[in-house]
Amino acid sequence: MRPNTDSRLFATLYGRLAISLMVVFVAIGAIMIVTSQRMFETQRLFELVANLVVGTVVFSLIAALVVFRFLTLRLRRLACAIEAFRASGFAHPIRVDTQNGNDDEIGRIIGAFQEMSERIATQLAQLEQVDRQRRELLANVSHDLRTPLASMQGYLEMVLIRDEGLSQDDRYRYLQIAVKHCERLARLVRDLFDLTKLEANEVRLQVEAFPISELAQDVVQKFALSAHKRDLRLSASVCADCPPIRADIGMMERVLENLIENAMRYTPAGGEINVGVRRTGDRVELQVSDTGRGIHHDDIGNVFDRYYRADRGESSDAGNAGLGLAITRRIIELHGGRIRVESTPGLGTTFTVDLAMA
Numbered sequence: 058m059r060p061n062t063d064s065r066l067f068a069t070l071y072g073r074l075a076i077s078l079m080v081v082f083v084a085i086g087a088i089m090i091v092t093s094q095r096m097f098e099t100q101r102l103f104e105l106v107a108n109l110v111v112g113t114v115v116f117s118l119i120a121a122l123v124v125f126r127f128l129t130l131r132l133r134r135l136a137c138a139i140e141a142f143r144a145s146g147f148a149h150p151i152r153v154d155t156q157n158g159n160d161d162e163i164g165r166i167i168g169a170f171q172e173m174s175e176r177i178a179t180q181l182a183q184l185e186q187v188d189r190q191r192r193e194l195l196a197n198v199s200h201d202l203r204t205p206l207a208s209m210q211g212y213l214e215m216v217l218i219r220d221e222g223l224s225q226d227d228r229y230r231y232l233q234i235a236v237k238h239c240e241r242l243a244r245l246v247r248d249l250f251d252l253t254k255l256e257a258n259e260v261r262l263q264v265e266a267f268p269i270s271e272l273a274q275d276v277v278q279k280f281a282l283s284a285h286k287r288d289l290r291l292s293a294s295v296c297a298d299c300p301p302i303r304a305d306i307g308m309m310e311r312v313l314e315n316l317i318e319n320a321m322r323y324t325p326a327g328g329e330i331n332v333g334v335r336r337t338g339d340r341v342e343l344q345v346s347d348t349g350r351g352i353h354h355d356d357i358g359n360v361f362d363r364y365y366r367a368d369r370g371e372s373s374d375a376g377n378a379g380l381g382l383a384i385t386r387r388i389i390e391l392h393g394g395r396i397r398v399e400s401t402p403g404l405g406t407t408f409t410v411d412l413a414m415a
């Protein structure tokens with residue numbers, strides 16, 4: 058339905074100005090008629106004309122000032138709000154009371170300014186956050202690269218300097234430690250590289266239909282020996298009629314490896330780890346649960362963040378960079394799935410991946 062012309066006219070600045078002026082002139086007209094009648098009666102013609110001219114000019118000036126002040130009131134408020142926005146370092150968006158949703162030209166300008174200021178404030182906050190994260194990332198990466206590099210250099214130099222003075226066993230041991238640090242460095246660089254590519258959407262998925270339950274059992278098998286060495290009970294419980302999923306096998310293997318590695322790392326000897334696959338409606342659910350130390354509820358919201366480690370202090374030298382879950386989540390997102398975590402400190406943690414059936 059088209060809005061009524063009168064109300065539309067009143068909703069514009071031009072319409073308001075015209076109506077205000079009309080009211081002023083009608084008032085002047087009425088006063089003129091009343092005074093002229095009285096003066097005609099008393100035959101004071103010259104005085105009548107002079108009074109009318111002066112009266113009209115003064116009245117029009119006052120009326121114009123009042124109308125102008127009324128119409129520019131919101132513009133002045135907007136100017137003050139913009140000033141305050143600038144003074145706040147573009148952090149607090151503009152808030153102007155637009156008097157019951159007034160939507161004339163000034164109302165729309167104020168609305169647009171409010172929206173613009175909100176955008177500027179959010180984007181500025183985002184930029185600052187990204188910049189902070191980038192600086193943190195650089196600091197963390199350089200720290201994590203420096204530690205294994207320094208150890209590697211130390212052990213290799215020792216082998217070189219002490220050369221003949223080293224027994225065959227010691228030489229072998231030092232070289233082995235150097236190789237371990239080298240592997241850790243290679244893993245860190247690989248994870249960083251992979252995560253950067255995953256986040257930049259530069260990874261091409263090799264999607265195919267395959268039974269995730271078989272893959273889960275294979276990966277569990279792969280970790281069986283190291284779990285046994287650490288006195289952990291690692292088992293798989295997959296449903297017999299688990300439907301296949303459409304995914305990149307290599308990536309899904311990486312997801313399982315990251316989750317099982319974490320479970321093994323954060324579960325003390327004697328604990329249990331279970332990898333389960335089951336069907337829930339038209340989805341397939343993959344679960345990795347452990348009876349480990351769990352994640353504190355203050356940390357649980359951040360574990361999927363890149364470079365986040367709940368235990369930064371105690372394990373910063375243990376070779377884990379805090380990239381595993383960030384990579385895992387990105388892979389799952391690229392497959393259109395979801396990952397969530399539930400944990401009770403001291404009792405254990407369960408990661409659940411929800412994927413679409415093929």
Ligand SMILES: Nc1ncnc2c1ncn2[C@@H]1O[C@H](COP(=O)(O)OP(=O)(O)OP(=O)(O)O)[C@@H](O)[C@H]1O
Pocket residue numbers: 248315319320323347349350351352360361365366367368376377378379380381382383406
């Ligand atoms: N199963 C788990 N039990 C307890 N804490 C966990 C578990 N899985 C993850 N976490 C916590 O979440 C943090 C982030 O995990 P993530 O896999 O991203 O990094 P990481 O294992 O420390 O390092 P990386 O995987 O890069 O070697 C871990 O540092 C740990 O504090």
Ligand SMILES: [Mg+2]
Pocket residue numbers: 315318319377380381382
């Ligand atoms: Mg990990």
